[in-house]
Amino acid sequence: MRLIAENLGGERGGETVFSGVGFALEKGQALVVTGPNGAGKSTLLRVIAGLLPNAEGRVSIEGGGEDFPSIASACHYLGHQNAMKTALSVAENLRFWREFSGEPVLDIEEALEAVGLGGIGHLPFGYLSTGQRRRAAIAKLLVSHRPLWLLDEPTAGLDKASESRFAALMMQHCRAGGIIVAATHLPLGIDGAKELRMGVTV
């Protein structure tokens, strides 16, 4: 499986945010997108996911087979928001996304153990702290299988121990043949990750 972007450009409200971005990722590779605020890291991730139209160029996935013919069907998108409902319990939230996304992998409890939140599945999501919420959102990546992870500031709000635990999860995903594209300010600790530096174009 390959993720290929050629001469990709994105815009927000008619303003070009970035242009001429190109990369090719084989399976097992990770790309860390860095750059100052406003450089277009989030826009790039949304363009890759197909949530924003690409202003120019193209991005596609190859070799996904019948199960993952397009990027939208092959990706987990973890945005700034956690996509969890505060009124539902953590387990209810995860169970819903597991059912909705399909391709189930880990149990709810196993996924929560993996992010260090074992035993709190019964709590309403709204009771959790910022870091715990982020970890619960990361558990969402583990309950259903997607080869491509698009992560927007995945470690925002995480403490040191959780950061390293998440780094281990990302490496495990890469070793299993997954692809990661992560936008971040902080070092993520993925060994052998490629880096894409985005500058402000204006």
Add this chain to the structure above:
Amino acid sequence: MSGRTEGGAQARASQTMLALFLRDIRLSIRAGGGALTGVIFFLAVIATIPFGVGPDLKLLARIGPAILWIAALLACLLGLDRLFQADREDGSLDLLVLGNERHMLALTVLTKCLAHWTGSVLPLVIAAPLLGLFMNMEPISIGATALTLLVGTPAITFIGAAGAAVAVALPRGGLLISVLVLPLTIPVLIFGVSASYGAVAEPDPFLQPFLILAALTLFLAVLGPAAAALALRHGTD
């Protein structure tokens, strides 16, 4: 679609939609879900009318079905702005849109509409017979009005979904949605009320307007979610 059998894909789609339906129902009945706002508004409007109109029982009975329908229509529009906005604020909407490849976004929207209707509008229909008593309506008139509300109100939700999808990015979109949607709901109101009157006023037919009302609901069940899905697909930013 995957290489698995067609039947398997259908079973998975219906399971997924059931999960979405149950989640939205759960959200609407938990704290802050707002399932009761519509009913309370409905109750408030109907309870106020007799004070405004005065103690003329005949007049109340005559305008009863129309008042019930208008109040139900406005109560339906009340909670519509949250249909997609809540999902947009917490980022769920992005994932629902990305799920388009596995199960059509229009189907997801239809499921959300049905959950919204069951959670917020069905209570209105259940409360309508009780409120019909306030309006001094005859039993047969109450029954006919409740039946037309049951059949007609889903249409309002389906049109409303399209309005809600267009206005999803606006922070105070509630009023805009009502204004956008209200003209489109007028046919539903007209046929709903005329069927309700047809049941009691002798020469007027009941069945014809009632069937047109049912047809409107079925038609909009397809058109509304499809339009809403289109708006959501192009409205992400």
